[in-house]
Amino acid sequence: xxxxxxxxxxxxxxxxxxxxxxxxxxxxxxxxxxxxxxxxxxxxxxxxxxxxxxxxxxxxxxxxxxxxxxxxxxxxxxxxxxxxxxxxxxxxxxxxxxxxxxxxxxxxxxxxxxxxxxxxxxxxxxxxxxxxxxxxxxxxxxxxxxxxxxxxxxxxxxxxxxxxxxxxxxxxxxxxxxxxxxxxxxxxxxxxxxxxxxxxxxxxxxxxxxxxxxxxxxxxxxxxxxxxxxxxxxxxxxxxxxxxxxxxxx
Numbered sequence: 001x002x003x004x005x006x007x008x009x010x011x012x013x014x015x016x017x018x019x020x021x022x023x024x025x026x027x028x029x030x031x032x033x034x035x036x037x038x039x040x041x042x043x044x045x046x047x048x049x050x051x052x053x054x055x056x057x058x059x060x061x062x063x064x065x066x067x068x069x070x071x072x073x074x075x076x077x078x079x080x081x082x083x084x085x086x087x088x089x090x091x092x093x094x095x096x097x098x099x100x101x102x103x104x105x106x107x108x109x110x111x112x113x114x115x116x117x118x119x120x121x122x123x124x125x126x127x128x129x130x131x132x133x134x135x136x137x138x139x140x141x142x143x144x145x146x147x148x149x150x151x152x153x154x155x156x157x158x159x160x161x162x163x164x165x166x167x168x169x170x171x172x173x174x175x176x177x178x179x180x181x182x183x184x185x186x187x188x189x190x191x192x193x194x195x196x197x198x199x200x201x202x203x204x205x206x207x208x209x210x211x212x213x214x215x216x217x218x219x220x221x222x223x224x225x226x227x228x229x230x231x232x233x234x235x236x237x238x239x240x241x242x243x244x245x246x247x248x249x250x
Contacts, residue, residue, distance in 0.1 A: 122147055122148075122155075122219075122222065122225070123145060123146075123147050123155055123157075123217055123219050123222070123225045124145070124146050124147065124225065124227075125143055125144070125145060125159075125215050125217055125225060125227035126143070126144045126145070126146055127142075127143060127144040127197075128141075128142075128143040128213060128215065128227070128229045128233075128234045129141070129142045129143070129234060130142075130213075130231070130234040130235050133201070136203075137203055137204050137205070137206055138201055138202065138203045138204075139201065139202050139203075139204070140199070140200075140201050141161060141199065141200050141201065141202055141213075141234075142197060142198070142199050143159075143197070143198055143215060144195055144196070144197045144198075145159065145190055145192065145195060145196050145197075145198065145217055146194065146195040147192075147193075147194065147195075153193070154191060154192065154193050155190075155191070155192060155193075155219050155220075155222075156189075156190065156191040156219065156220045157189075157190060157217060157218045157219040157220050157222075158186050158187030158188060158189050158190070158217075158218055159187050159188045159190060159198055159215060159216065159217040159218070160175075160176040160180075160187040160188070160215075160216050160218075161176055161179060161180070161200070161202060161213060161214070161215050161216075162174060162175045162176060162179070162213075162214040162216070163179060163202065163204065163208075163210050163212070163213060163214070163231075164210070164211055164212040164213075164214060165204075165208050165209050165210040165211045165212070165231075166208070166209045166211065167205070167207060167208050167209075168207070172208070173214075174204070174205075174208070179202040179203065179204070180200060180202065181200070181201070184200070187218070188200055190217070210231045211230070211231055212228055212229065212230055212231060213228070213229045213230075213231060213234050214226065214227075214228050215227045215228075215229070
């Protein structure tokens with residue numbers, strides 16, 4: 001009996017679970033490698049891309065700019081508050097200085113009036129004040145005449161005003177007839193025992209620049225009293241007996 005040749009193919013049982021696990025591990029390893037490669041490539045790209053660096057710098061500069069703008073805004077607000085406080089302080093100081101000046105003028109006036117331990121004194125011009133008349137070349141003038149209370153006698157007379165100033169390049173003096181009311185051509189009359197306030201209106205030419213007021217009070221039966229006051233001092237409205245004063249006994 002002849003022998004049989006060996007078979008060309010051998011069939012063996014296949015282990016399916018082992019094969020699936022092997023394929024699964026291979027797939028996981030492949031995916032992991034892809035993730036790692038992607039992360040590395042992305043990191044390198046971000047580090048190496050100039051546009052990304054510029055974007056980060058722009059963001060940083062924008063943030064710094066916002067912070068600086070906020071600081072500038074805060075400083076501006078602080079400066080505004082300081083300016084308001086400074087203006088308020090200056091206004092208060094100006095008001096206090098004006099008040100003190102007025103009190104000094106009042107003190108001088110009443111000291112002059114009462115006389116204290118001083119000798120009996122005669123007529124004197126005090127508290128000269130000027131106020132402009134709106135939309136005109138006129139000025140309202142107010143001044144006070146006083147005498148020491150120790151004299152005790154009434155004083156009567158007339159007061160006249162002259163204005164010295166510039167007309168062109170020349171120094172000119174405008175006397176009472178050219179300034180005052182025609183009805184008071186002889187001056188402003190006065191009669192008092194202790195003091196009296198006189199008021200009048202003067203009109204200046206348009207091309208005249210005043211520099212000084214000259215007030216002349218002529219008491220009856222006595223020598224005239226003259227006081228010269230700078231125009232600016234008369235505008236301030238507060239004069240003591242020693243400011244801008246020249247009392248003369250011609």
